[in-house]
Amino acid sequence: MNVRAQVSMVFHLDKCIGCHTCSLACKNLWTDRPGTEYMWWNNVETKPGTGYPTLYEDQEQYHGGWVLEDGKLRLKLGSRPTELVNISFNPRLPTLDDYYEPFTYRYKDLIDARPGEDQPVAKPISMITGDEMEIEAGPNWDDDLSGSPIYAANDPNLKVLNAEERRQFFEMEQLVYFYLPRMCNHCLNPSCVAACPSGAIYKRGEDGIVLVSQEKCQGWRMCVSGCPYKKVYFNWNSGKAEKCILCYPRLEIGEAPACMHSCVGKIRYLGIMLYDADRIEETASKPDKELVEAQRDIILDPFDPEVIRTAQQDGVDQKVIAAAQKSPVYKYVKLWRLALPLHPEWRTLPMLFYVPPLLPVTASLNQQGRYELDANFFSSLESARLPIRYMASLFTAGDEEPVIAVYRKLLAGRIFKRAQTVGDIPMDKALQALEEAQLNPQEVEDIYHMTSLAGFDEMFVIPPMLREVAIEMGVDPHEFQEERGAGFVRLPQRGL
Amino acid sequence: MSWIKDIVNPKTRLWEEFYRNRWQHDKVVRSTHGVNCTGGCSWMIYVKNGIVTWEMQALDYPKLEAGLPLYEPRGCPRGIVYSWYIYSPVRIKYPYLRGVLMDFWHEAKAKQQDPVEAWASIVEDKEKRRTYQVARGKGGFRRSNWDECLEIIVASLLYTAKKYGPDRVVGFSPIPAMSMLSYAAGSRFLQLFGGALLSFYDLYADFPPASPETWGEKTDVAESADWFNSKYIVVEGSNLSMTRTPDAHFAVEARHHGAKLVVFSPDFSDVSKHADWWIPVNAGMDGALWMAVDHVILKEFHAERQVPYFTDYLKRYSDAPFLIELEKSGTGYSAGRFLRANRIARYHDVENGEWKLLVFDQTSGELRMPQGAVGFRWQSQKGQWNLELKDGLDGSEIDPQLSLIEKREDVLQVSFIDFGGDRTFQRGVPVRYVETGDGRIPVTTVLDLLMAQFGVPRGLAGDDPSSYDDEDRPYTPAWQEKYTGVGRNTVVQLAREFATTAEKTKGKCTIIIGSGVNHWYHANVHYRTGIAALMLCGCVGVNGGGLNHYTGQEKLTPMASWSTLAMALDWTRPPRLQNGPSFHYVHSDQWRYEKAFPDHHPASGPFAREHFMDLQAAAVRMGWLPFYPQFNRNPIQLVRDAEEAGAKSKQEITDWVVEQLRTGNIRFSVEDPDLPENWPRVWLIWRANALHASAKGHEYFLRHYLGTHNNAIADEVAGDSVQEVVWREAPTQGKMDLVVDLNFRMDTSALYSDIILPSASWYEKNDLNTTDLHSYLHPMGAAVPPCWESRSDWDIFRSLAEKTSELARNHFPEPFREIVATPLLHDTPDEIAQPRVRDWSKGECEPVPGKTMPHLWVVERDYVNLVHHFKALGPGIKEHGVEDHGIEIPVDGLYDEFAKTVPSYEWNGRKYPSLADVLNAANAVLFFAPESNGEISYRGFKEKERQVGLPLADLAEGHRGVRYDFSQLVQQPRRILTSPCWSGIVNNGRAYSGYVMNVERLVPWRTLTGRQHLYLDHEAYRAFGESCPTFKPRINLESTLNLVKSAPAARSLTLACITPHGKWHIHSTYSDDLRMLTLSRGVEPFWLNDKDASKMGIQDNDWIEAYNDNGVIVTRAVVSARIPRGISIFYHAPERTISFPKSPMRNNRRGGGTNSVTRMRLKPVLMAGGYAQHSYRFNDYGPAASDRDTYVIVHKLEGKPKWD
DSSP states (O other), X not given: OOEEEEEEEEEETTTOOOOOHHXXXXXXXXXXXXXXXXXXXXXXXXXXXXXXXXXXXXXXHHOOSEEEETTEEEETTOOHHHHHHTTTOOTTSOOTTTSOOOEEEOTHHHHHOOSOSSOOOBOEEETTTOSBOOOOOOTTTTGGGTTTTTTGGGOGGGGGSOHHHHHHHTSTTTOOOEEEEEOOOOOSSOHHHHHOTTOOEEEOTTTOOEEEOTTTOOOOOHHHHHOTTOOEEEETTTTEEEEOOTTHHHHTTTOOOHHHHTOTXXXXXXXXXEEEGGGHHHHHTSOGGGHHHHHHHHBOOTTOHHHHHHHHHTTOOHHHHHHHHTXXXXXXXXXXXXXXXXXXXXXXXXXXXXXXXXXXXOEEEOTTSOEEEOXXXXXXXXXXSSOHHHHHHHHSTTOHHHHHHHHHHHHHHHHHHHHHHTOSSOHHHHHHHHXXXXXXXXXXXXXXXXXXXXXXXXXXXXXXXXXXHHHHTTSOHHHHHHHHTTTOSSOOOTTO | OTTOOBOOOTTTTGGXXXXXXXXXXXXXXXXXXXXXXXXXXXXXXXXXXXXEEEEEEOOOOOOOSTTSOOOOSOOOTTGGGGGGGGGSTTBOOSOEEEHHHHHHHHHHHHHOSSHHHHHHHHHTSHHHHHHXXXXXXXXXXXXXOHXXXXXXXXXXXXXXXXXXXXXXXXXXXXXXXXXXXXXXXXXXXXXXXXOEEEOOTTTTTOSOTHHHHHHSSSOOOOOGGGGGGOSEEEEESXXXXXXXXXXXXXXXXXXXXXXXXXXXXXXXXXXXXXXSEEEOOOTTOHHHHHHHHHHHHHIIIIISSOOHHHHHHHHHHBSTTSEEEEEEETTEEEEEEEOBGGGSGGXXXXXXXXXXXXXXXXXXXXXXXXXXXXXXXXXXXXXXXXXXXXXXXTOOBOOXXXXXXXXXXXXXXXXXXXXXXXXXXXXXXXXXXXXXXXXXXXXEEHHHHHHHHHTOOOSOOBSOOSSTTOSSSTTSTTTTHHHHOBOHHHHHHHHHHHHHHHHHHTSOEEEEEOHHHHTSTTHHHHHHHHHHHHHHTTOTTSTTOEEEEOOSOOOOTTHHHHHHHHTTTTTOOSXXXXXXXXXXXXXXXXXXXXXXXXXXXXXXXXXXXXXXXXXXXXXXXXTSSOOSSOBSSOHHHHHHHHHHTTOOSHHHHHHHHHHHHHHTSSOBGGGSTTXXXXXXXXXXXXXXXXXTTTOXXXXXXXXXXXXXXXXXXXXXXXXXXXXXXXXXXSOOOOOOSEEEEEESBOOHHHHHSSXXXXXXXXXXXXXXXXXXXXXXXXXXXXXXXXXXXXBOHHHHHHHHHXXXXXXXXXXXXXXXXXXXXXXXXXXXXXXXXXXXXOOGGGTSSOOOBTTTBOEEEEEEEOGGGHHHXXXXXXXXXXXXXXXXXXXXXXXXXXHHHHHHHSOXXXXXXXXXXXXXXXXXXHHHHHHTOTTTBHHHHHHHHHHHHHHHOSOOTHHHHTTXXXXXXXXXXXXXXXXXXXXXXXXXXXXXXXXXXXXXXXXXXXXXXSSSSSSBOSOOOSHHHHHTTOSSOOOOOOXXXXXXXXTSSOOOOTTOEEEXXXXXXXXXXXXXXXXXXXXXXXXTTSSOOEEEEHHHHHHHTOOTTOEEEEEETTEEEEEEEEEETTSOTTEEEOOBOOOTTBSOOEEGGGTTEEOOOGGGSOOOBOOGGGGOOSBTTBOBOTTTSSOOOBOOSOEEEEEEOOSSOOOO
C-alpha cells in the first residue's frame, strides 16, 4: 500500500441548473488571453448532446484514453514508439471546426458610425483574422437542445437506445435534458501524462493535481489527443498546452476553485481522498463491469488505523488525514456510493464524480390525444424519461446495476422525507423503500443534510496546503516575505 | 505506471508561479449589479493596478433560522461577466451629441447668448427640428463636453416649462430597488422641477394586477428561502433555473426535503428538468387548467367533505362568507354587488355604511357586519379595522355562514359567461332574502356563487356538468383539455395532491409564477384562478405557501424613507407620477392602430365603449388614473389666469380651474393627444433602455416620439371607433424636442437619443440594492472611480440642478405657482370616494376634486433655489414623517438626532442634513426606514396598532435599538427588520413570507372587505364578466390586427411569438457582451419547433425573417424539439445593435428587436379607481402594458444577410 492524497470533486447533477457561471468564472481567471480564447477548461454540456469539442466522446474518431489489450493497458492513440514516429503528424486532433472559430464584433462602429441612412450595427468578425465571418459554431452550441435534430440526435450515448426509442425520445412525452459540467478529471491514470513526449505533464504529489509545465511543454499536442475528455488545449499564441489547474493558486490559500466558488446551484463538493497508488494499474485494468467498484476500492478509508499508519509512513501529513476524514467527496463516492465517474471505460481513473440527476416522469397521450402523466408522486426508476441504459453509458461503462442502486437511494430519501414531513406517503412504505435502497434513516438524514443544507464549510474541505514548506525548498520564507510580500513579480536584475 | 511521478523538485516546479501571479489583486470591494434581474447578489470586485479585473461572489450573508439552506453563493453567468463592460468598446466614455444638432447649437449660440433663446431658435424652426429628428438612430455622434450638454438640456427644460409647462418634461428610470439612489437622483430633480415620472412595473407588465385585485397590494411575496418550507411547489410562467438563477437551488433542495415540484411550461425549459411532473400547458392557457383544479378542490374538499382548516381559513381570511346581492337580468339573475351594511335597518346609520359589508352569523342566523372592511379603516373612530370576527356595531362574536345551502330560502338560477365557448349558462344558487330600504332582495354568499360558477353539482338544478368527464360544460377536468392539451386524469390528481398536501401541512403549497403567465392580456384572470386554489386550501399567509410572483426587482424595501427623498417630499408635494402604460399608449399613438378592444363587450352601461381610448380618457377625467401633460394649457399660466380672474386663495384657484373644465374652456390633454400643446417634449432617460427593451411598440416610439425611420406598416384605424377623444387625421411624427440618455454603454436607446451623458457603471458608484428574492440590504460599491469622463447618476442630476438654478435666474427669477392634478389614491380616504361610477362631464354628478375627479393642487416652485433643495434634506420629513402602505411614521426627535451626526448643508442661514454626496443620501434612507432603524419600525407598529386596534409593537421591541448605516452594509449585508410597512415577520431568522402578519396578527388586507377577495364587485368587473375567477382564452390573431397588411411568404408559418426572459442576458443588458454571445449562438436566435422548421424549409442556424404589421426581426433560427409546434420563442430583449442584418421584406431597413413586433394593449377593468383596492398608486396599480398576445409570420431569409 502506497497512500497518496488527491483533491477531488463531486458534481451533484440533480442540483445543476445549467447556468454556466462556473465556466465563466474559470474563463475570467485563466483563459482570457490571446491563444486561449477557445479554451473552456470548465464547460457545461447539455445531455443528450454532442459536447465540446463536438463528439469528443467518440473515441473511434479521437483515440483518447486507454484500451485493454491482452490484459495490458495501452494508450488508444498508439504505443509510445509509434507515437514518436508520428510525432509531427497527429491525425487525432480536433480541428477548428470541432471547436469553433472565436469571434467578436465591430463594436466600435456603434459609437463611431458616420451619419447615414439607417441604424448602424456591430457585425461579427473573426478573432483570428479580423475579417467578417458567419458564426457557425460555438463552445456551447447545443445548449438546451439547440439544434436537437443535428446535435442531441447524434449523442454517442444514445446508441444504447434502439431506433424507435430514439425517435420517441424527441416527442414531448419523453423529451428531457440535463446538464453535465466538465473539467479536467485530474485522473489517477492520466493518459495525457502518458502521451506527452516531453515529460511536461505531471501529477502533483501533495494533492494529485495534474499540470502541464509551461516551461517544459514543447507543443507536440499528444496530450490533446491522449485525453479522452479533450480537456487539454493548445495555446496557439504561446505554443504550449494548457488545461485546468484546479485553481491551485486559490486552493493553496484555502479558497475553493473559481468554478466551485461561483457555483450557484451549489452542486459542487470538494475534498481530499486517500488512495493506494500501488494499485492504479491493477484497477485501471479491470473488466468494464468491474471498473466502478474497483475505483471505489482503491480509495482508502481514512478512519482505518492501518491506512492512517501507512499514510503517516508515506509522509502524508496528519492535517491531510484529518481533512480526508471530513471529506464530503469521500462520503458521496465511497460511503454513500452515490457519485460515479464519467466514462470509466476510458480507464484513466477520473477523480471527479457525478451524482446522476432525477428527471421528470414520462407521459403518454390519452384517448383524446392529451398529455397524461404517469401517476407516480415523484419521479421513479420505472417512469424515467431517459432509460437507465443512457446513464450507464455515461457513468458506469454500461453497467446498469450501480446506476439503479444510486437512483433507489435518491428516491427512497425523498419518499422518507415526504413521509416524515407531510405524511401523505405512509411511513411504512417509506421504510420499505429505504430497505430496498439499503439505507437507514440516519444515512438519509446525512445525505439530505449534505445535499440541501450544507454550507460552504462542509462542502469544501481541504487541508492547509503548508505553502511555507513548499517555498522553503527554494527560498527561505522570511526572505520571500521581505522580497515578494510587497508584490515584486520579477525582481530587478543587478547591472541591467 | 512508471511515468507518473510525484515531482517535488522545487526547480522544476518554479514555473507554477505563472498561474499564481495571475491570481493576484490589490483590493477587493463589495458591489452588485443594477439590472432588474431580481438577484440582488452581493459580489466582490477585484482590482489590480487600478483596473477592475473580475468579480466573484461574496459568501457572507447572515444565516436564517436553522433548517434552511444558505443563500450564498448568489450570482449568475451574466453577473460574473459584468466587468467586461467597464473597458469594453461599447463603453460611453464622454458626453456625445448628434453632429447635426451640435451644428445647429453652435450656429444658434453664435447668434444668441442666452441658451434658452438659442434652443427656441432651433425647435421653433420646423425644418431644423425635422432635420435632427430624422437623423436619430442613424449614427453621426460627436464628442461633446459636460458643460455644453448640460446647457442644452437645461435650456430645453426651461424653454418647455415656460412655453408649455413643466409637466411636458418626463423622466423614465425603472426599478429603483436595483440602485435606489441612482433612481432617486433623477426623480428628485424631476419632482423639484415639476416634471412627470413614468412608472415601469406596469409598463413591463411585470406588475400582477391580480395582486391588488385580491390583496390590495402591488406584490408581496416570499423570499426564495421560504420555497424550502413548501411541500408542494407549482412553477408556472417562471423558468427558475434560467431567470431566478441565484435562487433556484432552494426549490431544487426542497425536493430532497420531500417537496413535489410541478412545472407548467409549454416548452421543456431549464426548470422542467427539475420537475417531478412537467406539464406542457398550451401557451397562455394556464387559467383553464387551474379552473379545473379549483373545480375538483371545491367539489372534493368543500362540498362533499369539509376540511376544518380550510373552512376556518375561508371564514376569517377571505370574502367567501360575505353576501352578494342577486340582480334580475333577463330570465334569471346575475351576481351583483356586495350587500352594504347601510342597506339594512340595523346598520343604516353607521359611519361609512356604504363601505361596510355583511355576512350571516351561523349562531344567531342574523345579518352581521364584521370589522375590518374599508369603511372601518377610514371611519373617525380608529381601532376597529381588524380581522377579529366581531360585529362592528356591538362587538358581539360572529361565526360567518360560508354557504346558505343548508338554510336556503330559495334557489335562483344565476347566469355566468363561458368566455371560451362564447355563451352564457345558468346555474342554481342557494339564496336567502334580506329586507332593505329598496325592498326584499335575494342574497347569496361568495362561496355559493363560486360553487355555481365552477359547476360543482349540489342538486340545485341548472346547467351543471355530469362528471369530471363532461367535456362540454365548464369547468371540469375534461373541459379544460381542449385549451391546455393536458389530460383530465393528470389535472384531477394534481388537484387532489395539492389539496391533500395543504390539508396535512396547514397550507404549505405554493405557486411560483412569473412573466410567462403575467405578460398575457388576461393575466389577471389567469392569476386569480391559481390564487383561488391557494385560498381554498388556506395557503396564503403561511410560510411555505402563497402566490409567489417574481417578475422584476420591484421590491424597494426601505420604501417609506426612500420615497421621501426620491419624490422630494421633504420640499414639495404632491409629486407628478404617471402610469407608463397609459402614457405610451396615448402619446406614442399606439391607440390609433387599434379598433375595438379585444375583449368581451358589455352591451350597456359606462363601460359600453367601443374603443379603449375613450375609457382611458374617462378614467383620467374621473380621477382613476393620472395623466400628464394635464391640460391643454400651461399649468403655470393657469394660476396666473385664475388670479387675473380674481381668484386669491388656493381654493379659489382650483375652483376656477374646475369651472373651466366643466365649461370645456380647458380640456384634459388626454382628450386630444395629438394637439401639439399636449405633446410631451423633453425626455430624460437614465438606468433604462426606454426606447428599446422598455418600449412596447418600439417602432411606434420611433415614429411618433422620435420622428425617425421605422418598420411599422399598420394602418391607423381608430378614427371610426373612437368617439370622445379627438381624432386628428394628420399623423404626428416626432413629438419629442429632446431625448437625453444617461448611459455607460452604447445600447439601442443611447443610439437613438440626441444627447448621451456618460454615467458611472455599477462598480464605479455607491448605492443601495434590495430585492423580493431575499431579505437583505446591501450596497453597490465603487471599486474604482467613475471611468473616463463619466459621473454617477447622483452627480449628474446634481449638475443638472446646478445648471437649472443658474439659467433660471434669467427665466424664472422668482418662485412661481402652478396647478398639479393627481388621481384618487390607494391607502388614503380616496379609497371610499366613488361607490358608483359617475362621470361629471356627462352631468351624472358634480365635478368635485378628490371625489369625482382628480385632486387639484396649487404648488409653488423655486427654480433659482432648486439646487439647494436637491442638496439638502428638507423640513418636510420632520413635518410629515415617512409613509408607506398607509402607515405614517413620525420622525420627530430622530430628524435632529440624524442632523447632528451627518454633514450639514448650509443655505440661506439654515443648516440641513446634506444630500450633496450620494453616501449622505444612502444614510438618510437607512436612518429613516423601519427596515433598518428599529426605532422607526417600533413607531410604525405603534401607529399600526392605533389603526388596527390590536397589539403589534411587540414585533419590534426586540430590535428597537438597531441602526444600520452604509458602512455596516459594506462590511456585511444586513437582514431587514420586521416592518409595519410589510406583511412578513422575519424575527429570529424566520423566512419572509407575504401576509403572515395578516394571518397571525389579524391585520386586514387593504381591500373592500379587509379580506382576500375571490369576488370583485366593481362595476367594471361585472361589466366584463370578471367578478368570479373565470377563464378567458388567449386573444385570437384577428383581434390583434397583427397581420392585416403582412401577407404570408412562400413556405412560411404564422406562429405565436413568445418572448420570455432569456439565459444570456438580463433584458437587453449583457446581450451585447462577448462572453454571452460566445456561449449562445452569436446572435439572439428565433427558437422553432423542428417539425415546423422543416415545413418552412428552415434548418438550424439558417437566417429567418419574422414579421407582422408592427415591424420585423431578422435573425437566425434555432431548431429544437423542445419547442412545441405553433409557437416561436424569441428571448426578451436583445439589443438591435448587435449582428442583426437588414430586412428585404421592409425596404432593406435594419431589422428590429423583440419590441419591433409588439404593440401594447391595455385592459379596461384595471383602470377602475376610487374604490377600495381598485385605487391608483404609482407602479402598484393600473392597466399593465401587455404585449404577449403577438403573432408573427416566419420564413427563411432569401439569400445572404445584408448588413450595410
